[in-house]
Amino acid sequence: MLDEVQVRAETPGVGAGLVFLDSAGSSLPPRIVTETVVTHLRREAEVGGYRAAQERLDALDGVKAAIGRLINAAPASIALNDSATRAWTDFFYAVPLREGDRILISGADYAANAIAALHRARATGATVEPIPDDPSGQLDLDALAAMIDERVKLVSLLHVPTNGGLVNPVAEATRIAHRVGALVLLDACQSTGQLAIDVAELGVDALSATGRKWLRGPRGTGFLYVRPDLALEPQRLDLHSATWTAPQEYRIAEDATRFEFWESDIAGRLGLGAAVEYLLELGPEQVYAAIAARAEYLRKALPEIAGVTVRDLGARRAGIVSFTVDGLESTRVRDRLAEQEITLTVSHASSTLLDMNRRGLASVLRASPHAFVSYPELDRFVAAVAALR
Template identity: 35%
Template structure:
């Protein structure tokens, strides 16, 4: 699909039950699933109820592999490089822990916008003597590639990047960082939680070794699902601690790790959820990322312009004026971000809110205690945008 016109958006909304119930601007938290996604999950659940859960797993496994193929197409990779997890945080944590023990003096380089959950995973490595260092920002607030280059040496064991931070519209230069990491043969992890389903995510162009993202956000899949990409040439450097008969099957003489990304999976999995994720991925691929990006950029520009005209509103986005994501961070005078989220929900409008714990390094650096966050998707409408802006104008007094 080349573009998403009003008639296309109307059709998408007609098959999304939540659109008739709420004005939803929290797609970066969790988006609204389509009826097709709900039907895929219900179908597998009904088969499990009527045939028996183990017996219905044969068909469920086929749906799981279809989801894996769709995820591979989305990321421009092979299906063997894709694992499924229960959440983006679980996926990132498994990959990080699979790097093995950390030694004193080894260095971890992160952007200032790194997700709090990822930083929490790094805490044991820091306790073991590893150094966690923050890459300086450029004048737009993004990770500075030149500053990163000056920091690199043989002691750097990992570069970690949150590509689209949770607390604003910044899009970090993920591909440029990947080129540096590949030149230095340094492992490179990307948290693409806000990127998957919003912008193109080509792992070949990104030069990353690991990439993860939750299914519930812009992919519009169910909660409890996530994608984990492991670059095939990097797989042998990772030894996941949890193992079972799927991730480390019996080979006749002992148990050996699989030679694909499924060494990060276990045999017990919700095929109901993966049926839904597979359907959501197929629907996304049918629409196409170019049309999605174009539609989201148009709506986000409209929201930002509207917010700039409201008294008491301060945009809190980082990034250049020409390249921001659909996550719009702002503060409203007299309102805590979470209190504003609650009040808007009372009026039938969903937004997000972030506190210091979510992106602690960046929030503390900017002196922010909380932000309100509007996260648009391609099936939001101009009428919803106007309703949101009008409601905020009323609250601004």
């Protein structure tokens, strides 16, 4: 069982009156993450960035190894990056497209993914088509099966939407897409660190994730998993992702390194590794269970407040609890709670345009409690929301 007292003690940001409910945005790091980043920055100040990095080569290799253990992937299939968006777009722009090709996106796909898809469609003559949702609000597998044909080159799947707590049936959708040879790119930025992820079981061709959310790593970190036997040429290369072999020739790295650049935030990457190692040491399944329990606690408590509606959809739920308060704009609720040292965020329609427009929502409040949040803190949050009414 997870030692919640230990987890709170190892999180400097908790206590002192703060109720933190924004791990779906940018979570509170454990002490080891901050110490790892700061220690390396100080070493850079002492000996310079090159030497400091050279001293930590084994630790940098260990970052990919730790991520590999977390998602059941070989370290060579993982590229480190500065965000989930960068990782997602690096892979997406490497997929060959031409006129008449089809790109399928999830109904709750994130704005950055949809914009990239529309951008490439304009440039190549491909089309972008949303996959409908089923009555529960999750991805409609029957609709996807009816849409699939040989012209579909890429299916963008969203594991957990940014604006609510549903979990999409990724493995089933991937099997459907693979019937026609379409590639599947999974946005796992809201699931990595709060749900069990096994890329072998999911079967996806690529997966993007961030460090700053549920993994509790530093901002400016992320990673991309690429199926080992998939040979795609990135849109951009440098002397790290490829080797200059002759005056007119170069050789692309054989593994996922081809999606990396040489220059990077070494301290941030070491911090990401520390965050993943910390999660592995705690026991991922115990952490995931603690997150799920807190989210369900809020889903039961919030609807008991008159005028509060929980907006989460889907047959299976994750750690994001989305809700609205009648008569109060979401940003106003957020700001009034912030005055009481209660932190949560607002998800606007522009972030998940198709889903929010379909549901007639301009915005939703988003509470995302991690394992370090205590139940008395959850009660304080619920009481504060009730007082707003």
